Amino acid sequence: MHLIKHAAFAAAFTMTATSAAAQEVTLRFQHFVSPASANPTYFMQPWADAIEEQSQGRIKVELYPFMQLGGAAPNQYDLIRDGAIDGGWVIPGYQPNRFPEAEAMELPFMTTKSGEEASAAAWEFTQEFLMDDFADVHVIAAHMHGPGIVHKRGASVATVEDFAGLKLRGPSRPATLLLDQLGATPIGMPVPQFPEALSKGVVDGGVITWEMSPSLKLNELTDSHTDVAGDRALYNLYFIWAMNKDVYDGMPEDLRAIIDANSGMMASMWAGRAHDTGDVVGHELMAADGNEIAELSVAETDRIKALGEIVTANWIVEMDEKGFDGAALVDAAQGYVAGNIAQ
Template sequence: MKIIYATLAAAALASPLAAQEVTLRFQHFVSPASANPTYFMQPWADAIEAQSNGRIKVELYPFMQLGGAAPNMYDLIADGAVDGGWVIPGYQPGRFPEAEALELPFMTSKSGEAASMAAWDYTQAYLMDDFEDVHVIAAHMHGPGIIHLKGDAPEALSDLSGLNLRGPSRPATLLLDKLGANPVGMPVPAFPEALAKGVLDGGVITWEMSPSLKLDELTRSHTDVAGDDALYNLYFIWAMNKAVYAGLPDDLKAVIDANSGMMASAWAGRAHDTGDAVGKATMTEAGNQIAELSPEVTDQIVALGQEVTADWIAEMDGKGFDGAALVEAARAAVTAHR
């Protein structure tokens, strides 16, 4: 059942002033103290308010306070249950298959900003028809995914064998399966409780999310791969309801537009880079084990990642896509922004 809210169109009929002064309610599913809300969402909202001379107010609601669940954010925005928000397309496996090319193992560099610039280019070329039900403001990636375990840091692939590990997306869980772990697909909000209850032995997520998820308390070791490329990455969009955007006067649309596209995508990715530095420092200060896999073990994981990519290409081909072309396009976008 859809949540019904007053729309801009209704407000416009109510009074001329209401058409000029609007409140936009944007929702997300993480702590307001985590990196993207702190370094992107709130500054973005502040910029919109300042540049509109206070005529647009953006209210941010963390932890899905307006209702619904994180995997359903796209539909909540499209249906008008919220005016806008943060979407992880991968939380609905199979619905946005072309987006997965950016999430394949070792596809992106470890710079969230650079990966996000690539994500915007790839989105413009391949994904806008997939997101035709919403108005896309930005498309971005986070920083490198890290292996967080309740036990010691792994030194060999065998150390991951049989572990129950959380994964955020289908490509990530496919890689965890290749590594010999038991992958458990799970959105961010469920991760800490699953760790606390012993359902999981660990999982993969960024440095920046670690403090807000209390991974300094719930896990003991944090391990990255060697080299410049991320073990995995995750694709996001920051979007708003199409009718709400269309209902804005042209001068207020221009404010949204001025804070959209490549600049907003890079900004969102940069927020994750800032948060990664803070998160890693927090885990270090807690006395947790900070580790990096050897180049030799990393090479073994890269080879398994290539198998994931090959399987993904074959799967996409079977669905009528040109899987190899999608992978090549994603790689070209990443290379252009290294």
């Protein structure tokens, strides 16, 4: 009888030990958008699946959309740093003036319309200028999205003058500075607030990507979608995919190696490519719903570029006053973008 009990206990212990060995680490990553949008669909979930597969189940990555673990999108960096969550998606620009050097990548017409190319440049720029800014988290990837589009109620904007007086949502300080130069009334807000602001008439429209349009129901909340001419994006937005430093440092070395193998340039380009994929889908869905799809003329785009150059020149002066070399930051960002344009 005792032998049976001991055998049963040993079997139970073995099963428990095996289960524990099978999953050593659970990482809770949080973001602030729909799980059906491009980055969660084409980057975050595949990234989580790759980590789990390559670790043979020893690492499990749980993804929580819509800030389900608590907090607000602008505070995501601090939630990761403080260990409230293990990792997540951060838009540094949601905290204006906290990470000023990152804004160089977000200046008007800085990047091409390829999220993958822009993200390769963003990773290189991050390595040179931003790792000290993000020293209290573990950066996995740094990336950009595809082109930012003007979405609004009513007819599309066709000239610079059409922006006058429009209340337009902007995601970052460089974007709102450009909207101001265009004569619009810029209203900075995180993406989760945009649909409600549209539905209540707080804004007439805003700038955001094609890929986010379906999940935000911009086919219902707006009537027109306008891009600039050429291969440069009106604006772009800088992101990091990061995890808590203590959590990363506390993982076994072989499991950290799996995170490392899915980090850096490859992960950054993967995240940017996710936006490119989603942009195609989003564009098609907006067009299929009968909304107006427009592109500004080359002449009007050139007028906007000239206003963008004013934004950049003012930004350089502002950065110099803060003790940074603004021109060097812009030159570096331009150089990294140029170096990653597909030939």
